[in-house]
Amino acid sequence: MRLLTLPLLLTLSSWVMAATLTVPVPTSIKRPVPSAPSLAASSYLLIDGSTGTVIVESNADQPLPPASLTKLMTAYLVEKDLKAGTVTLEDSVPISVKAWKTGGSRMFIREGTQVEMGDLLKGIIIQSGNDASVAVAEFLGGSEGGFAELMTAQASALGMTNTTYYNATGLPAPGHLTTARDLSILAREIIYGHPDLYSLYSQKSFTYNDIKQDNRNRLLWKDPSVDGLKTGHTEEAGYCLVASAERNGMRLISVVMGTKSTQSREQETAKLLNYGFRFFEGVSLFQAGQTLDTTARVWGGERDVVSLGPKDAVYLTLPKGARESLSVSLDMQPELVAPIAQGQQIGMLSVTLEGETLALVPVIATEAVVDGSLFKQAMDWVLRAVQ
CATH class of the missing domain: 3.40.710.10 (DD-peptidase/beta-lactamase superfamily)
Incomplete structure (x- = not known):
């Protein structure tokens, strides 16, 4: 086990390249938080604008x-x-x-x-x-x-x-x-x-x-x-409002349809926005391509290790305080052999919360590793054989 610069635990395991890669977006929040307000409206929705994560619907x-x-x-x-x-x-x-x-x-x-x-x-x-x-x-x-x-x-x-x-x-x-x-x-x-x-x-x-x-x-x-x-507003639709607000770098978008008055659509929208901002936060875990504080062993290369980073940014919508409960694991290919191209995928980064996978992101080499000399390749072949 190794620690990242973030207060998250990184675990390493063998990994076999998958044919299809996906980056799922969380659509629900399962960690206990106060119940969402019930609105006097025909339909409503609250999302994190950055991720599209649904907070209330x-x-x-x-x-x-x-x-x-x-x-x-x-x-x-x-x-x-x-x-x-x-x-x-x-x-x-x-x-x-x-x-x-x-x-x-x-x-x-x-x-x-x-x-x-x-x-x-x-x-x-x-x-x-x-x-x-x-x-x-x-x-x-x-x-x-x-x-x-x-x-x-x-x-x-x-x-x-x-x-x-x-x-x-x-x-x-x-x-x-x-x-x-x-x-x-x-x-x-x-x-x-x-x-x-x-x-x-x-x-x-x-x-x-x-x-x-x-x-x-x-x-x-x-x-x-x-x-x-x-x-x-029409008689048929009632009073409706699509609103967006940004506080402390987090943007929420609310949709309220079918309320009874102008005052009601404002009040119900305010309930949604205040609930979202009070109990949830946007958490930026990684930037795309940033270098992680772990490396991977490379055989037969001019250098023995390669730096790693997530291909995509990882931004999550979480209940406040849930960040400390996140678990981050890195699944690697069992062996890496030079040459390694910059941007080559060599693993998968998984972020979970209480057993639920919130993000699954390809991990890439943030630098290239070229072939080592013939002597270096031969020495690495011997070392691999005796492991």
Whole structure:
């Protein structure tokens, strides 16, 4: 047994190269913690944004009408096209009669005018403008219906398996449904896939056409750690909120659907976020390729040992205090013979908590070991034979 620089116990054992390698992501927390709060909502979910680990869930896979949470996908497709360079924030978007007449929450754009894409994106995210959403849909998809097809296709590509869109606004439509889990997938994509635009989701107000409107996510005023994402409401959907907050380097994402009022969606969201931050933490165990404080014997090489490191970073979502109970083991190939290439896989690193495997990561050589001289190879062959 050898100790790593981290307060974790490392055990060594023989290992045979596997044909298929996986890095499982933990989907549940089994260590005892206080019971999660019960929310007055039709469906809800709380995850660690960094890992996707589920901390709390209830009816998370139940398809429900999303109301204006739909606009998260509308905005995401704009952001995706901006990143691809197919549109710019300065592009002028023509405003149709349909967009101008769309009811519900509005940005108050006017038919026959042209509005910059950047303003429309703010109108969608901050003001929840149905008119802005239709204008963007027609510009990017040819029609709102065509854009809705692109939205559904993108949802499928992201793994949002229970989501179907029929419009860009979230106004009631038969079959226009999503789930709390699917919305959490989309929220992660928005936050981590387009970080340069994520600040829009924390902007508290936006003025267009001399009309100032506040962001409907009132948690932006009540909790300084909250920096997004979007509210929604229709009679059918109830009051909904997808929120994200970051405290002490840990980001949580919550989804609450089907509450009874604006105050309720804020209160229930705050319950989830406070529970997660109080009783859980994100733990970074290893960085990708960092050198471990153990080496492996190499036969026939210019050097006798090779340094090791995990191929991937190891970051876990754990109940607070559980880090001390983690066990880390390194399974090695029984013998390593030079030459060894830098980055060559030579083992597997396993992290367990109370018998449950939380991470399984390939271990690689962090340096190369070339063949030794003929004399060195011969001497090592003798030493191997007499072991």
